[in-house]
Amino acid sequence: MKEPIVIHWFRRDLRIEDNHSLAKAIQSGKPVMCLFIFDKLILDKLENKSDRRLRFIHGTLEKLNLQLKSKGSSIQTFYGEPLTVWKEIVDQYSVTEVFCNRDYEPYARERDQAIYEFLKEKGIPFHGYKDHVIFEKNEVVKDDGKPYTVFTPYSKKWKSKVHSQSFDTFPSIPDSAQLLQFSAEIIPLQTMGFYDDGFQDYPSGETSTEIIRNYHLTRDIPSTRGTSRLSLHLRFGIVSIRSLARLGMKENEKWLNELIWRDFYQMIIFHFPETVSSAFKPAYDRIPWRNAPEEFEAWCEGKTGYPIVDAGMRELNETGFMHNRVRMITASFLTKHLLIDWRLGERYFAKQLLDFDLASNVGGWQWAASCGCDAAPYFRVFNPALQTEKFDKNFRYIKQWVPEYGTASYPKPIVDHAFARDRVLRTFKAALQQE
Numbered sequence: 001m002k003e004p005i006v007i008h009w010f011r012r013d014l015r016i017e018d019n020h021s022l023a024k025a026i027q028s029g030k031p032v033m034c035l036f037i038f039d040k041l042i043l044d045k046l047e048n049k050s051d052r053r054l055r056f057i058h059g060t061l062e063k064l065n066l067q068l069k070s071k072g073s074s075i076q077t078f079y080g081e082p083l084t085v086w087k088e089i090v091d092q093y094s095v096t097e098v099f100c101n102r103d104y105e106p107y108a109r110e111r112d113q114a115i116y117e118f119l120k121e122k123g124i125p126f127h128g129y130k131d132h133v134i135f136e137k138n139e140v141v142k143d144d145g146k147p148y149t150v151f152t153p154y155s156k157k158w159k160s161k162v163h164s165q166s167f168d169t170f171p172s173i174p175d176s177a178q179l180l181q182f183s184a185e186i187i188p189l190q191t192m193g194f195y196d197d198g199f200q201d202y203p204s205g206e207t208s209t210e211i212i213r214n215y216h217l218t219r220d221i222p223s224t225r226g227t228s229r230l231s232l233h234l235r236f237g238i239v240s241i242r243s244l245a246r247l248g249m250k251e252n253e254k255w256l257n258e259l260i261w262r263d264f265y266q267m268i269i270f271h272f273p274e275t276v277s278s279a280f281k282p283a284y285d286r287i288p289w290r291n292a293p294e295e296f297e298a299w300c301e302g303k304t305g306y307p308i309v310d311a312g313m314r315e316l317n318e319t320g321f322m323h324n325r326v327r328m329i330t331a332s333f334l335t336k337h338l339l340i341d342w343r344l345g346e347r348y349f350a351k352q353l354l355d356f357d358l359a360s361n362v363g364g365w366q367w368a369a370s371c372g373c374d375a376a377p378y379f380r381v382f383n384p385a386l387q388t389e390k391f392d393k394n395f396r397y398i399k400q401w402v403p404e405y406g407t408a409s410y411p412k413p414i415v416d417h418a419f420a421r422d423r424v425l426r427t428f429k430a431a432l433q434q435e
Helices: 020-027 052-070 082-092 106-121 151-162 209-213 231-235 241-251 253-271 282-286 293-301 307-319 324-337 342-352 358-368 384-391 396-401 417-432
Strands: 004-010 032-039 075-080 094-101 126-129
Touching: 004 020, 020 032, 020 094, 020 126, 032 082, 052 075, 075 082, 082 106, 094 106, 106 126, 151 253, 209 241, 241 253, 253 358, 282 417, 293 307, 293 324, 293 342, 307 324, 307 342, 307 384, 307 396, 324 342, 324 358, 324 384, 324 417, 342 358
Parallel strands: 004 032, 004 094, 032 075, 094 126
Antiparallel strands: none
């Protein structure tokens, strides 16, 4: 007879410290299998067979496996469509319970619902826990129970509730834990049709208290290391959101606000999943976007003739990262100066960003395009020259990424700023006045 086991399913929580679901699985008292599924439905959509994020996840899983091996365990990895993989697991093992941390994106919820129904048929409980955010779903809502759609009142309620929130760290793996061990290593990238084409300088996942303490002073200067660079590690749960919230509450409210924005957008995508592809403000879906292919290509390649925009796009293409201030500038330029659909920009960022997070990416792009919840008003059009004067006046950032700036080989501006501003204001106004 097979030994009864429970399973902890790693997803966006690739750590053993302060992991809510893993701690609950261990507390069950039964032998725990740790597993990770390389989702074929997601991987099949990746165009780049040397995708930076997949390489990062793979390397992180190898480190996680080493940590588990030091505890007398290991992680079992699978490749396939999740429901198919779960059918194979249930056939192979005597699974009594499944534990995981919740994910709020539309696809993840559909996937989890299908697996929940399958496991329910087999009499296997499927437990989900809050681990990716501080407050989820309906924990921070208006007095009438409806979700907030404006950040400031949401953040005030968040802060009023957070002091009563338990920030106790979930216990790590005790020596007495019964964890299953497997001889197999992490599935090679090549087995899944991908490859590793060399060194990638990923952010370390560590930051100094000094950076966070000075965050409000340095966060808008792209030429300096003035931000924590933890977004990639938050995206995959390599660091605990609880530990970072504690740090923010202690050191810098402005930095804490960024974590609250993250919770806010996760709540928005949970309550309004249609905003992944539609404007939060439906009237803005009437905007007649130009979608000029040559101009979109110039934006993607960092050849618009606007140096702060081009620097940002080249940094993104080369490293998979872009400074947050520059993300706003480049997104505003695409949607306002070029009048190109925010969804095209959002999808391009989704392909390139190491720290791509659907909720935050959609939220940020809709903010820039003025069509999202709590978005900038449509008549707010970033002036790239003024943004450069304020945040890169000595051109340090621009010269780093656009070495030909100031020479004859640098392209002329793709569009005149005054003309573009007038065009977008007229276009938005006309579309929004329609019955």
